[in-house]
Every structure is written in structure tokens, then in C-alpha cells.
Amino acid sequence: MATLPALPEDPAPRPHRVVVLALDGLLPFELGIPHRIFNRAKSADRTRLYETVTCSVRPPGPVRTDSDFSVLVEHGPEALAAADTVVIPASHELGPVYEEGRLTDELAAALAHIRPGTRxxxxxxxxxxxxxxGHLDGRRATTHWSSAEHFQQTFPAIEVDADVLFIDDGDVLTSAGVAAGIDLCLHIVRRDHGTAVANEVARRTVVPPHRDGGQAQYIQRPVPEPQLATTTAARAWALGRLHEPIHLRDMAEQESMSVRTFTRRFREEVGVSPGQWLTRQRIERARHLLESTELSMDQIAHDAGFGTAQSMRQHLQSALGVTPTAYRRTFRDRAVA
Incomplete structure (x- = not known):
């Protein structure tokens, strides 16, 4: 039986341990996402920030996938006891969990190994x-849009949002289908270690560090309209002018559309309104500057398009739960360490 490496006794920080629970019927693509994203995250001195381990609900051995092969998992459920974060990818063989909303005895016994406070x-x-x-009762959560209605019916105590790519509810996080797991794992890296580290992982993985909008844009409409025009040029135009006031009519003019048509088309393509998208881009710009420069708060607020330091403070506090000063103190120190 394979054993996990012992935790180091040295007082130096150890890598954050991520344990991925592989269930029968798993999707190989999703199983690989946590390993690919977390194992590529490194500090400024190239030290690995995460250790990723896979375990099964049974003793070590093969786990079926939804494809024509199995994967050999070397750790049993005891590995969950050593996790700082537990990741559960999708499975096509959830049985009573999916059909009746209850855990099997085997799965319940495995989950019992997880320590309180584990993410x-x-x-x-x-x-x-x-x-x-029971971990999602009273919380917001998401899942693949095609399962959202069933998810809500099965678990009425959950507030299901089928429009977003992922939901961060502090110690419990959920994502939409398949590739949205990449978005969620990158978000976790960003939350833990800042934008610079997450962006580097995204570059090495050849994926965007942050996808616009939510999964609403992927839902097939009963009567789809021809999409001859897009809002791509307007978004590129706005990104080059984040430090300036940008009005909705200015963005619409870049596509030669009326404001009403542009707003509708933008939401269809991106999943959020132009105003929400602009705010998100400005927050990301401010985060980057806080991490990578010594610019004053006033200068960062200007460069990111917030106008004043007070406005930037309000937006970051709302979006991230911390002030710009606290964010810089946390992630600037890690960036230059």
C-alpha cells in the first residue's frame, strides 16, 4: 500500500497539500486539471507552492474512467486526512449521489477522513x-449548466447559479463543467499567491488567466440568432484605455451598433454587462500594479481607471474582501521574496 510522504518537521513552510478524490466513472480531463494547475505554481525562488496527490475511496488500485481505460491510483482514502484542500472532479457513476442526493457508505467513510477546516x-x-x-446547504453553488435544474431540485437548500464559471464561497468552491475547473483552480492560485503566480501558470498552460463572463454564454438557445457581428473590437479598444473614462456609447460606436443592440450582444457573448466587465478589468489591472510596482495608491487608481484611491478601495474591498493596502502587503511581499 502506497504511503504519503511524511510532512516535514522543518519550520520552513511546506507546500500546500491538494488531494484529488478519484471516483469511478471519472473524466480523465477533469482529473488532470488540479495536477496541471497546482503543480505549475511556483514562488519567486522557483519553489513549488503545492503538492498534489490523488486518492480513491478504496485501497490503492485501478479506478474506472468514462473512457476505455482505467487509472491506477496509489493512495487510499486515508490521504484525505492530510489534505489542506480536497478537490472532487466529476464522475459519470455517482449513482445514489446523483439520483437520490445521498452518499454511499463507501463514499461517506472516505469523506469522514477530511479534517474540519479543510478547503x-x-x-x-x-x-x-x-x-x-451537506457542505453546500445554505450556500451559493454552481455546476454544469445542463445539470443545474436537477441539482437545484435534488438539493433545494442550495442557491444554484447556473450562469457563472465558478463560485468562491470561502472554504467551499464549486465550478461549472469541465474546462471551468481550470478557471477555478487558477482562481485558487490567484487567491492564495496573487495574480503574477496565477498568470505564470496560465501562460505555461496556454490558457487565458481569466475568462470573461460565465457559462450562460455556452447554453444553447432554442432559437439562436445569427451572430454576424461581435464585440471583440470594442473590448480590445476599452482594454487599451482603462485609465480613461469609458462610456457605453463609446464602446457601441466601435462596433457601429446602437447602445441597446451592443449591450444585448455583449451580454450574449461575454455573459455579463459591459459595465460589469469594465469593472472586472480595472480590478485586475489594479491587482497587477499593486503586486508588481511601487506606484502610489492614487497613481494606481488613475492607471486602472477608478479615478480616486477611495473609489479603488471600495471596488477592491467589494470584489476581494481586502483593502488595496492589505492586498499589496500580502502579494507584493511574495512577489519580491
Missing amino acids: LVAICTGGYVLAAA
């Missing part, structure tokens, strides 16, 4: 496992 993460329909275990 819990679900990718796609992996959220059914967290829900059946």
Missing part, C-alpha cells in the same frame, strides 16, 4: 458529492 473544491458535477455531504 473543499468541486469541479462540475463533483458538486453533487459536496451537496450530498
Whole structure:
């Protein structure tokens, strides 16, 4: 039976341990996401920031996938006891969890190894496992849009949002389907270690560090309209002028559309309104400057398009839960360490 490496006794910080629970019927793509994202995250001195381990609900051995092969998992459920973060990818064989909203005895016994306070993460329909275990009661959560209605009916105590790519509810995080797991894992890296580290992981993985909008843009409409025009040029135009006041009519003019048509088309393509999108881009710009420069708060607020330091403070406090000063203190120190 394979054993986990012992935790170091040295007082130096150890890598954050992520344990991925592999269930029968798993999707190989989703199983690989946490390993790919977290194992690429490194500090300024190239030290690995995470250690990623895979375990099964049974003793070490093969776990079926939804494809024509199995994966050999070297750790049993005891590995969950050593986790700082547990990730549960989707499975096509959830059985009673999906059909009745209850855990099997085997799965319940495995989850019992998880220590209180461990961060819990679900990718796609992996959220059914967290829900059946009671971890999502009274919380907002998401899953693949095609399962959202069933998810809500099965677990009425959960506030299901089918429009977003992921939801961060502090110690419990859920994502939409498949590739949204990449978005969620990058978000976790960004939350833990800042934008610079997350962006470097995204570059090495050849994915965007942050996708615009939510999964609403991927839902097939009953009567789809021809999409001959897009809002791509307007978004590129706005990104080059974040430090300036940008009005909705100015963005609409870049696409030669009326404000009403542009707003509708923008929401269809991106999943959020132009105003919400602009605010998000300005927050990301401010985060980057706080981490990578010594510019004053007033200068960062100007460069990011917030106008005043007070306005920037309000927006970052609302979006991130911390002030610009606290954010810089945390992530600037890590960036230059």
C-alpha cells in the first residue's frame, strides 16, 4: 500500500497539500486539471507552492474512467486526512449521489477522513458529492449548466447559479463543467499567491488567466440568432484605455451598433454587462500594479481607471474582501521574496 510522504518537521513552510478524490466513472480531463494547475505554481525562488496527490475511496488500485481505460491510483482514502484542500472532479457513476442526493457508505467513510477546516473544491458535477455531504446547504453553488435544474431540485437548500464559471464561497468552491475547473483552480492560485503566480501558470498552460463572463454564454438557445457581428473590437479598444473614462456609447460606436443592440450582444457573448466587465478589468489591472510596482495608491487608481484611491478601495474591498493596502502587503511581499 502506497504511503504519503511524511510532512516535514522543518519550520520552513511546506507546500500546500491538494488531494484529488478519484471516483469511478471519472473524466480523465477533469482529473488532470488540479495536477496541471497546482503543480505549475511556483514562488519567486522557483519553489513549488503545492503538492498534489490523488486518492480513491478504496485501497490503492485501478479506478474506472468514462473512457476505455482505467487509472491506477496509489493512495487510499486515508490521504484525505492530510489534505489542506480536497478537490472532487466529476464522475459519470455517482449513482445514489446523483439520483437520490445521498452518499454511499463507501463514499461517506472516505469523506469522514477530511479534517474540519479543510478547503473543499468541486469541479462540475463533483458538486453533487459536496451537496450530498451537506457542505453546500445554505450556500451559493454552481455546476454544469445542463445539470443545474436537477441539482437545484435534488438539493433545494442550495442557491444554484447556473450562469457563472465558478463560485468562491470561502472554504467551499464549486465550478461549472469541465474546462471551468481550470478557471477555478487558477482562481485558487490567484487567491492564495496573487495574480503574477496565477498568470505564470496560465501562460505555461496556454490558457487565458481569466475568462470573461460565465457559462450562460455556452447554453444553447432554442432559437439562436445569427451572430454576424461581435464585440471583440470594442473590448480590445476599452482594454487599451482603462485609465480613461469609458462610456457605453463609446464602446457601441466601435462596433457601429446602437447602445441597446451592443449591450444585448455583449451580454450574449461575454455573459455579463459591459459595465460589469469594465469593472472586472480595472480590478485586475489594479491587482497587477499593486503586486508588481511601487506606484502610489492614487497613481494606481488613475492607471486602472477608478479615478480616486477611495473609489479603488471600495471596488477592491467589494470584489476581494481586502483593502488595496492589505492586498499589496500580502502579494507584493511574495512577489519580491
